[in-house]
Every structure is written in C-alpha cells, then in structure tokens.
Amino acid sequence: MLNNKSILITGGTGSFGKAFVRTVLERYPEVRRLVIFSRDELKQYEMQQMFSERQYSALRYFIGDVRDESRLRRALEGIDMVVHAAALKQVPAAEYNPFECIKTNVLGAQNLIEACLSNAVQRVVALSTDKAAAPINLYGATKLCSDKLFTAANNIRGNRDIRFSVVRYGNVMGSRGSVIPFFLDKRRTGMLPITDSRMTRFNISLQEGVDMVLWSLENAWGGEVLVPKIPSYRITDVATAVDPDCSQEIVGVRPGEKIHEEMITASDSFNTVDLGRYYAILPSAGQFTIEDYCAQTKAQRVAPGFAYDSGTNPDFLSIAQLRTLINQLADQPHVD
Structure with a gap:
C-alpha cells in the first residue's frame, strides 16, 4: 500500500510518529519518501539518532508548524498521503492558554486541509481523541472542531482524488x-490515589493505534470517524495490578475529567455502522449514503441510541x- 508512495506525518517526532515511522520502514521498504514534519529541532535531532537519513534514504526531516500554512504547502509538494498527529493536548495547559490550543488544533487543522487541497495529496488521516465525544474541556472541544473540519473537507474536494478521514481512540x-x-511511580509511597472508584478507561496499545491509521489510509472512504473496538479497565483494578499491597485513597475527580471515556455518543448512533474490527461514524451529509456504505463494506448499522463508552x-x-x-511496559520508555 505505501510502497512507492510519499507520506508526511505532522507532529512526527512524538511517540506515535516514532512508532508509525518504525512500522512503515519495516513493512514498506520501498516507500518513496517519509517526511517527519514538526516544530522542535531538538526532537528531530534526537529522532535522527534512531532513524537516520543515511540509513533510510526515504526519510526527510522538515522543520515547520501547522500554524504556518505556507510552510505546509511547501512541505506537501509531491506528497501522496498525510497523517496528522500534531496537537496541543495537555488539558490544564489548554484551559489556561485557550487560544494557543485553538490556533494549533483548529486553525492548524484548517491550514493542513487547505495545503492538502492545493497539492496532489490523495489520502489524509487525522488523529482524534475520546475527549472529542461530548467534550467537557477545551482540548476536547478543539479536537471535535478539528474532526468536523476534516470530515467536511470531503465536501469541497471537487474533482480532486483526495479523501479525508479521522481515527478516534482513547488513552x-x-x-x-x-x-x-x-501508579508505578507512586507505589513506593505505599498509597495509590484513586480519583473515583467507579472510573473506567479504554485501553489501546501504541502499535494498535498505528495499525488503525494504516488500515484507514487504505480503506477509508473519506468522511468517517473511525473508532476501534478495544477493552476497558477499572482504575481500581489497575491499582491492584500495580501493587496489591498499596492502600487506595479516594482523592476526587479532577476538573475536566469524566468517570467513563466516551467514543461514540447516543446522538452519533443514527450515523454509526459496525465494520467488525472498527465502528465508523459517517457524515450526516456527504457524497455517499449510509446504505451505499453498508452495501459496499458489509457494515451493519448500530441500534438507535447505541453508545460506546468505557463503563x-x-x-x-x-x-x-x-x-x-x-x-x-516496565522496561519500555514512556509514551508522549
């Protein structure tokens, strides 16, 4: 699929970017060009120690910011596929600096869309988050807006051979x-703080996230928000698994935090289909109908009122x- 293709990944020096680059280089040795686009020269230097251009001739490191549309236009020359992983995602920082978050997550998304439409890009997959489903904090709200921009971009592609889609998964x-x-750091104190004993979360590995993006590049029609079927865990079970001898103390839910993660709300159910491995939230207005999508993909519509949350x-x-x-995970470096 990616052999003889040119791919650019925004936010490419993050942990997702590193895992994506490693996977592409291993699975698609004939990839033509793989561009890591990011704004941090130190992180690019550090990544070059792992993946050097001398060792991998397809690699390119491109300094730039998604806030700068002209730089994006230059970076996207000759690119076939784009993975959009750049974002400001720390909830407290977004609440304190809201417009900075908006400039990267919303305006940056639109800049990328415009730059892709101005070049011969064929496939675009944007990374989203569970926090974009019924958002209760600014970060989630900006990612929901970004999702809407990418899915709606299919409506203005004209006769261009380009598809925009979104993948959404939890932590x-x-x-x-x-x-x-x-918890691994706190267990030496003998006490693990629990925000709420009812709290649950979805669980996905970094490689599963990469595999989902690769699947989307090949299979997405354009306009979908794709959601993986993944297991949940209870926060109290995680604490017990880390150290059953530690006490568990309830400390209260933090601002902007949900008891259960949501990835598909009941309101989304009327446009959601089951693909088997994934769910797809389809656009309510677009260039194809849900019936057409189901007929071609063998997907099944979910029941009205269906919701997908970790609880x-x-x-x-x-x-x-x-x-x-x-x-x-014990001997592996932490993920961004």
Missing part, C-alpha cells in the same frame, strides 16, 4: 502522564491481564 497504555506510569463496554481486562501488560 494509549503507558502514555506519559497517564495512570499506569503514575458499559462488554470487554474488560482482568487484574491478571493488566499485570501482564504492565510488566511488558
């Missing part, structure tokens, strides 16, 4: 700032399964 297991590395998910990880996954 990556072991990501920096998430609960597992936090009602039928698939939960056990304490033993969590302990195994945590042990596998």
Whole structure:
C-alpha cells in the first residue's frame, strides 16, 4: 500500500510518529519518501539518532508548524498521503492558554486541509481523541472542531482524488502522564490515589493505534470517524495490578475529567455502522449514503441510541491481564 508512495506525518517526532515511522520502514521498504514534519529541532535531532537519513534514504526531516500554512504547502509538494498527529493536548495547559490550543488544533487543522487541497495529496488521516465525544474541556472541544473540519473537507474536494478521514481512540497504555506510569511511580509511597472508584478507561496499545491509521489510509472512504473496538479497565483494578499491597485513597475527580471515556455518543448512533474490527461514524451529509456504505463494506448499522463508552463496554481486562501488560511496559520508555 505505501510502497512507492510519499507520506508526511505532522507532529512526527512524538511517540506515535516514532512508532508509525518504525512500522512503515519495516513493512514498506520501498516507500518513496517519509517526511517527519514538526516544530522542535531538538526532537528531530534526537529522532535522527534512531532513524537516520543515511540509513533510510526515504526519510526527510522538515522543520515547520501547522500554524504556518505556507510552510505546509511547501512541505506537501509531491506528497501522496498525510497523517496528522500534531496537537496541543495537555488539558490544564489548554484551559489556561485557550487560544494557543485553538490556533494549533483548529486553525492548524484548517491550514493542513487547505495545503492538502492545493497539492496532489490523495489520502489524509487525522488523529482524534475520546475527549472529542461530548467534550467537557477545551482540548476536547478543539479536537471535535478539528474532526468536523476534516470530515467536511470531503465536501469541497471537487474533482480532486483526495479523501479525508479521522481515527478516534482513547488513552494509549503507558502514555506519559497517564495512570499506569503514575501508579508505578507512586507505589513506593505505599498509597495509590484513586480519583473515583467507579472510573473506567479504554485501553489501546501504541502499535494498535498505528495499525488503525494504516488500515484507514487504505480503506477509508473519506468522511468517517473511525473508532476501534478495544477493552476497558477499572482504575481500581489497575491499582491492584500495580501493587496489591498499596492502600487506595479516594482523592476526587479532577476538573475536566469524566468517570467513563466516551467514543461514540447516543446522538452519533443514527450515523454509526459496525465494520467488525472498527465502528465508523459517517457524515450526516456527504457524497455517499449510509446504505451505499453498508452495501459496499458489509457494515451493519448500530441500534438507535447505541453508545460506546468505557463503563458499559462488554470487554474488560482482568487484574491478571493488566499485570501482564504492565510488566511488558516496565522496561519500555514512556509514551508522549
């Protein structure tokens, strides 16, 4: 699929970008060009120590910011496919600096769309987040807006051979700032703080996220928000898996935090289909109907009122399964 293609990834020096680059280089040795687009020269230098242009002739490192449309237009010359991973995603920082978050996550998304339409880009997949479903904080609101921009971009593509789609998933297991590395650090104190004993979260690995993006590049029609079927875990089970001898103290839910993660709301159900491996939230107005989509993909419409959240998910990880996954993470670096 990606052999003889040119791909650009925004925010390419993050953990997703590194995993994506590693996977592409391993699976598609004949990829023509793989461009890492990001604004941090130090992170690019550090990534070059892992993936050098001398070792991999397809690699290019391109300094730029998604806020700068002219720089995006230059970077996208000759690019066939784009993966959009650049974002400001720290919830507290977004609440304190709201317009900075808007400039990157919303205006940056539109800049990328315009630049892709101005070049011969064929496929665009943007990364989203569970926080974009019924958002309660600014970060989630900006990602929902970004999702809408990308899905609606298909309406203005004209006769261009380009498709825009979105992938939405929850927290990556072991990501920096998430609960597992936090608990691993706190267990030496003998107490693990629990925000709410009812709290649940979805669980996805970094590689699963990469594989989903690759699937989307090949299979998405354009306009979908794709959601993976993944297991949940209870926060209390994670604490027990990390250290069953630690006490668990309830400290209260933090501002902007939900008890359960949502990825598909009941309001989305009327436009949502089941693809087997993934769900797809289809555009309510676009260039194809839900009936056409189901006929071609063998998808099934979900029941009216269907919702997909980590609390009602039928698939939960056990304490033993969590302990195994945590042990596998122990010797790995944390994810951004």
